[in-house]
Amino acid sequence: MSTSPVENLEPERLENAIELKDVEGLSQGQIVRRRFFRHKGAMAGLGALVFVILMAFTSVGVGPVEGWWTSGNPSHSGGPADIINVGGTPTMSMPTWLGGDGFAIGDHPFGQDEIGRDIFTRVMQGTQTSLAVMAIIGLISGLVGVLIGSLAGYFRGWIDTWLMRTTDLFITVPTIVIGAVIGKIAGGVSPWVFAFGMGLVLWTSLARLVRGEFLALREREFVDAARVAGASSPRIIFKHILPNAVGVIVVSTTLLMSSAILLETALSFLQFGIQPPAVSLGKIISEYQSAFSTRPWLFWWPGLFIIIIALSINFIGDGLRDAFDPRQKRIPSRRRMDKARVVARPTVAGATPSGTTAQGSSEA
Amino acid sequence: MLTFLTRRIAAGIATLVVAIFLMYLLVDLAIDPLADLVDSTAPNKAELIQARINLLHLDQSVFVRFFTWAGHFITGDFGTAWKTGQEVGPLVGHAIGSTLQLVTAATVLSLVLGVAVGVVSALRQYSTFDYVIIFVSFLLYSLPSFWIAILLKQWGAIGFNDFLADPVIAWPTIALFAVVSGLVWMIAVGGSRTRRIQTFAIAAVATFSAVAFVQLTDWWSTPHFGPVLIGVTGLALAFAVSGLSAGFGNRKALYTAVTTVLVGLVLYYPMQALFDNVDESNLLIAGLAVVAIGIGYLLGYLFRGPDWRVSSRVGAIVAFLVASMIYIDQILQVWPAYFRALKGRPIPTFGDSTPNLGGNYWVQTLDSLTHLLLPTLTLILVAFAAYTRYSRSSMLEVMSQDYIRTARAKGLNERTVVMRHGFRNTLIPLATIVPIDIITLIGGAVITEAVFARPGMGALFVTSLQHAEIDPVMAYLVITAALAIIANIVADLVYAAVDPRIRLNP
Numbered sequence: 001m002s003t004s005p006v007e008n009l010e011p012e013r014l015e016n017a018i019e020l021k022d023v024e025g026l027s028q029g030q031i032v033r034r035r036f037f038r039h040k041g042a043m044a045g046l047g048a049l050v051f052v053i054l055m056a057f058t059s060v061g062v063g064p065v066e067g068w069w070t071s072g073n074p075s076h077s078g079g080p081a082d083i084i085n086v087g088g089t090p091t092m093s094m095p096t097w098l099g100g101d102g103f104a105i106g107d108h109p110f111g112q113d114e115i116g117r118d119i120f121t122r123v124m125q126g127t128q129t130s131l132a133v134m135a136i137i138g139l140i141s142g143l144v145g146v147l148i149g150s151l152a153g154y155f156r157g158w159i160d161t162w163l164m165r166t167t168d169l170f171i172t173v174p175t176i177v178i179g180a181v182i183g184k185i186a187g188g189v190s191p192w193v194f195a196f197g198m199g200l201v202l203w204t205s206l207a208r209l210v211r212g213e214f215l216a217l218r219e220r221e222f223v224d225a226a227r228v229a230g231a232s233s234p235r236i237i238f239k240h241i242l243p244n245a246v247g248v249i250v251v252s253t254t255l256l257m258s259s260a261i262l263l264e265t266a267l268s269f270l271q272f273g274i275q276p277p278a279v280s281l282g283k284i285i286s287e288y289q290s291a292f293s294t295r296p297w298l299f300w301w302p303g304l305f306i307i308i309i310a311l312s313i314n315f316i317g318d319g320l321r322d323a324f325d326p327r328q329k330r331i332p333s334r335r336r337m338d339k340a341r342v343v344a345r346p347t348v349a350g351a352t353p354s355g356t357t358a359q360g361s362s363e364a
Numbered sequence: 365m366l367t368f369l370t371r372r373i374a375a376g377i378a379t380l381v382v383a384i385f386l387m388y389l390l391v392d393l394a395i396d397p398l399a400d401l402v403d404s405t406a407p408n409k410a411e412l413i414q415a416r417i418n419l420l421h422l423d424q425s426v427f428v429r430f431f432t433w434a435g436h437f438i439t440g441d442f443g444t445a446w447k448t449g450q451e452v453g454p455l456v457g458h459a460i461g462s463t464l465q466l467v468t469a470a471t472v473l474s475l476v477l478g479v480a481v482g483v484v485s486a487l488r489q490y491s492t493f494d495y496v497i498i499f500v501s502f503l504l505y506s507l508p509s510f511w512i513a514i515l516l517k518q519w520g521a522i523g524f525n526d527f528l529a530d531p532v533i534a535w536p537t538i539a540l541f542a543v544v545s546g547l548v549w550m551i552a553v554g555g556s557r558t559r560r561i562q563t564f565a566i567a568a569v570a571t572f573s574a575v576a577f578v579q580l581t582d583w584w585s586t587p588h589f590g591p592v593l594i595g596v597t598g599l600a601l602a603f604a605v606s607g608l609s610a611g612f613g614n615r616k617a618l619y620t621a622v623t624t625v626l627v628g629l630v631l632y633y634p635m636q637a638l639f640d641n642v643d644e645s646n647l648l649i650a651g652l653a654v655v656a657i658g659i660g661y662l663l664g665y666l667f668r669g670p671d672w673r674v675s676s677r678v679g680a681i682v683a684f685l686v687a688s689m690i691y692i693d694q695i696l697q698v699w700p701a702y703f704r705a706l707k708g709r710p711i712p713t714f715g716d717s718t719p720n721l722g723g724n725y726w727v728q729t730l731d732s733l734t735h736l737l738l739p740t741l742t743l744i745l746v747a748f749a750a751y752t753r754y755s756r757s758s759m760l761e762v763m764s765q766d767y768i769r770t771a772r773a774k775g776l777n778e779r780t781v782v783m784r785h786g787f788r789n790t791l792i793p794l795a796t797i798v799p800i801d802i803i804t805l806i807g808g809a810v811i812t813e814a815v816f817a818r819p820g821m822g823a824l825f826v827t828s829l830q831h832a833e834i835d836p837v838m839a840y841l842v843i844t845a846a847l848a849i850i851a852n853i854v855a856d857l858v859y860a861a862v863d864p865r866i867r868l869n870p
Contacts, residue, residue, distance in 0.1 A: 173841060176810050266508060
């Protein structure tokens with residue numbers, strides 16, 4: 001930070017050169033994709049999320065299809081069964097080098113509750129519901145938010161006024177409160193209706209962002225050019241403006257989904273969300289919270305899965321934001337800097353590289 | 365300015381009316397006041413249902429009920445919670461009091477901590493510390509708050525109570541703690557290799573001796589500050605505050621700070637006598653705090669100098685901190701009695717006060733503080749992450765501006781650049797979200813209050829919605845919605861006040 005501007009110029013110029021060389025001949029989409037796939041946090045998040053999705057949907061199956069965990073084993077159905085360990089403690093044990101009795105999965109790796117239901121099955125069912133609810137909320141609120149935001153931002157005037165007044169209406173009541181009311185109406189019906197209802201509530205912040213983006217983009221020259229060339233409004237919106245706003249949309253929809261899963265589990269925890277017989281991660285925690293002191297595993301596993309999902313989505317969102325941010329620069333490794341320095345200015349080769357201070361990158 | 369306010373308030377009232385109308389319809393759809401009767405097996409089921417319908421006017425259409433309710437609401441009749449027959453007015457009044465207690469401390473603490481950590485993290489961008497903070501804030505951001513709350517309640521409270529029964533920490537644990545604290549300080553301060561080793565050693569030794577002091581003096585059984593600890597901590601704070609706020613080059617500010625601490629020490633015993641002989645109330649304590657700040661300010665003025673305002677500011681801050689320590693010391697003096705009264709389990713997990721506790725002002729204050737401990741911690745953990753991320757990105761943005769380069773170029777030292785040019789501008793975007801956060805929180809930390817069974821606004825909403833009582837739910841909604849609208853207007857005004865580039869009238 002404290003390097004003087006003069007020292008700073010050299011590495012910054014080099015970094016720019018490296019960056020330019022890196023993206024030579026690539027389209028915008030390719031650059032974004034490359035940046036995203038090189039973001040370690042986002043890749044770790046993506047890996048964890050894919051793993052959780054695969055595990056949740058293959059282990060207990062979807063609908064009539066049996067999964068590898070439930071098939072051929074009635075004690076894994078999620079219903080009452082004989083209790084294997086005393087008190088239903090998990091049968092999974094750690095490898096010896098971690099202080100366990102050797103690695104084993106056993107019949108009920110996450111343990112059983114007081115009537116012998118397999119917690120692994122229940123957590124996987126809950127994960128399925130929570131993931132599905134999250135995806136639907138993301139989809140619905142994304143669509144509504146983009147629609148309202150783009151209409152308001154593109155047409156301005158009275159459409160803008162009325163749409164933004166509607167948005168204000170939703171914003172006056174805290175999300176968790178309006179979510180509780182919607183959840184009380186729709187939660188008992190089915191998780192899908194609940195997710196649909198929540199999606200119709202959570203679009204406000206996205207709509208505001210998209211509107212802002214549209215307000216800025218519609219004044220740009222390429223939009224004028226399209227209009228002069230005779231393009232219709234839908235064509236300008238979909239072909240010219242929307243592709244330029246896609247970064248904002250993708251990033252904030254992703255982050256919206258991570259808050260959606262936290263909201264859904266919190267509402268289910270407060271009894272306002274998913275109702276039995278449907279299972280959700282928040283519902284499991286709510287059911288078992290009084291058993292915490294005697295059967296802590298009933299509480300740890302569902303919580304852990306909520307955290308894994310929310311955390312990996314947050315990391316993916318962060319990676320997407322960095323990838324879409326045109327000001328974002330990767331700090332090249334010292335070796336690449338040296339190499340570029342040799343290429344750029346053979347005379348100063350070997351000069352000690354000063355501290356790499358890449359400014360101009362931001363993380364909101 | 366006036367036109368702006370009038371326009372915003374008018375628009376706000378219109379939004380409020382429509383929002384409340386829609387929420388009334390939604391809440392009416394969501395609740396079913398007859399649910400318990402439909403399943404009942406009482407022989408006079410039909411009559412009971414009819415009586416309930418008459419009581420709540422369920423035979424009228426929802427629009428008629430809305431306008432009846434709204435008419436009553438405007439005239440100050442907030443209705444009744446029909447299940448218990450309680451008036452909504454006093455119910456809400458008590459709930460707001462409980463919520464304010466919870467929210468104030470949590471917001472202030474998480475804001476101070478979050479901004480401090482975020483700013484340091486931004487200054488040391490791409491360092492190990494920065495990456496650790498990014499990861500921790502992501503993790504905290506992804507934690508479900510009800511999960512943390514249950515964890516703290518079922519684990520933290522019980523564990524801490526067990527610990528207090530026999531407050532001994534094993535020496536290896538203390539050593540490990542000291543090493544970890546040394547590492548954290550080392551990566552936070554950074555610098556050259558020698559600097560890092562020095563920081564590590566100082567921080568580790570300081571932590572170790574602090575914990576060892578606490579352990580050896582049996583501090584946990586009789587927690588207190590006493591004049592010696594107040595003196596040592598006060599001097600450390602005096603140096604920290606004047607160093608950050610005025611720079612060590614400004615001797616007058618440093619002298620002011622040190623003098624303020626000395627005055628506080630001199631006043632320690634007279635204050636004990638005063639507290640023993642006066643009937644305290646929160647008002648009196650607030651008055652004393654103002655007096656303390658006034659003394660600090662005055663001391664700064666008495667040192668004169670060309671920029672006495674800087675010294676006065678430092679004096680006021682230090683005076684407030686020292687006065688707070690004397691106050692906390694006074695509260696802690698009743699700890700042994702409180703500990704015995706609660707049979708050695710002083711950290712409660714529900715409610716906002718121990719029933720039938722009795723005792724004087726200090727016992728009552730200590731009691732509400734112990735009840736606040738865990739819920740506040742929950743709120744801090746969640747809000748801390750958001751403030752850290754926000755202030756970090758804001759500081760990064762500011763530090764890459766041209767005026768920072770200009771400030772460096774004209775030869776200002778790093779402290780002035782960071783504190784005066786960087787930090788102050790970092791606070792501008794925060795000024796717009798903090799009022800909204802605070803006022804939204806008055807609507808209740810719904811989840812935290814539900815888990816810890818604190819009778820605040822959020823809990824009022826949740827229980828009323830579960831009990832199908834529409835009047836308290838609607839009173840709650842009117843209050844939160846009105847506060848949200850006010851918060852947005854306040855945020856705009858604050859933004860215009862701190863940033864002269866913003867003009868309210870187009």
